[in-house]
Amino acid sequence: MTDLLEIANLRLSYPGKGLRATGPEVLRGVSVSIAPGETLGLVGESGSGKTTIGRAVLGLAPPTGGSILFDGEDITHASRPVRRRLARDIQVVFQDPYTSLNPALQIADILAEPLIAQNRSAKDARVAVTSLLDRVGLPADAARRYPREFSGGQRQRVAIARALALRPRLIVCDEPVSALDLTTQARVLDLFIELQRSTGVAYLFITHDLSVVRHISHRVAVMNRGVIVESGRTGDITTVPQDPYTQRLLRAAPTADPDRQRLRREARRQARLAATA
Template sequence: MNQPMPVNQQSGQPLLDIQDVIVEYPARGFRAKPFRALQGVSLDVQRGECVGLVGESGSGKTTLGRAVLGLAPVTAGKVLFRGQDIAHANRATRRELAADIQVVFQDPYTSLNPSLTIEQILAEPLTVRKTHRADAQKRIRDLFEMVRLPADSGSRLPREFSGGQRQRIAIARALALKPALVVCDEPVSALDLSTQARVLGLFKDIQEQTQVAYLFVSHDLEVVRHISHRVAVMYRGEIVEFGDGDQVTARPQHPYTQKLFYAAPIADPDAQAQRREERHRLLAAQAP
């Protein structure tokens, strides 16, 4: 897969600016300390840029995405969207933000209402915004073309599509209101490798056409390498490395990122064996 097209880094205000965000969850038990999922995380996303957020399960990457969406409580810090702090936005503000901030979840089937046709699913956000019926129909046709689904898909139900096609439907729904930012929460991890490549290519093509920005959450360093302009690596609720996508994914500096790099499988058996040895060396060096 080709590398993502370069994005014009603007000298002005970032689209999304996360500043020293802390997320804590109450702990069970008398006088138990709250669990701190994020420990002062900061990163930014420019307009038209894809920032990859990578880490193992439990690293806090999904929590950060949920904090941007208002689905996780922000204990301290700021989440600035176009300069406005939305960390503690009320429901009315969140409804207004839905036109500008959307999400694509990991499982495309559970995120789609199984009893609605695809046309009804895509029309729902447009109806909420009181879009004229004729304009909504045109937008749905444009979305089918954008995500490369047959024009007659509207009358069918989600169960009639494959996993990759269902994820395309979920992407189309996220794009229905022409958002400025899409939070992608492990959007290809439930797909096979060949389907992953096609969906990643679709994400890149859509970004080139629309200049939408992505916060792309994944556990796979190889996946974010192909789509991200910059990559942030999370470990135990902190960002341990953040920089140019090529640098972070091909020449990582932090030991944790290096472990992720060496854990990624490659086709060459000799090179894979060498990677395995390097990973064991790193693990042994960091053992208590």
């Protein structure tokens, strides 16, 4: 099967201070791929470069080297018209649903906006909004309410509905559940899985939490300081990681089992003692 997204030897540096200055490399030769209908979990701590990969795929951060192919097309430095066309196929769900939703617009207008931008009629957009709300488990009367009237989990469902509006083939999910409580996290993750099964959409799922990618991902790539330190099947990476950095991430992941949590705390303590010895 041909990969839907193929990132090869990607390098990226943000501008530094001063005229023509270049900052340190944020991405240092990253290579990952995603098949149609697959979820790749991209895991790492803050500053590891994982969000920068998502921004590069979306065209928000221009790479300084390497390539990004989408369905065989090189989109590494795609022009604005090409990006507008790609919006049908590549969408995003951000971490904070409230800041990504216009507080002055009703939900119906928020969901209709991308459809109308792609030259759908207002009538077709209204029908699609009703269908989208139903798909993400929100009542029809939600269309006439404002983002502030919803809980965090409900707002994230609205953000997911907006991402689905154009029937994309890939959604970049940038920490989409990290601002939610554990119970709401589980519900939203289940929604992502259900939507993938029904639509065949692929996810680049960016998170710092290995327990989250265990729930949703087919494969996992672990990032540290701009490089992939370990990748493979989710079951392997989240149970018997080989890289010390991945092992540290696994020990830091929360768990509802008090015995397992106690063991993880002890493992972290032993690791700190070994590091200072």
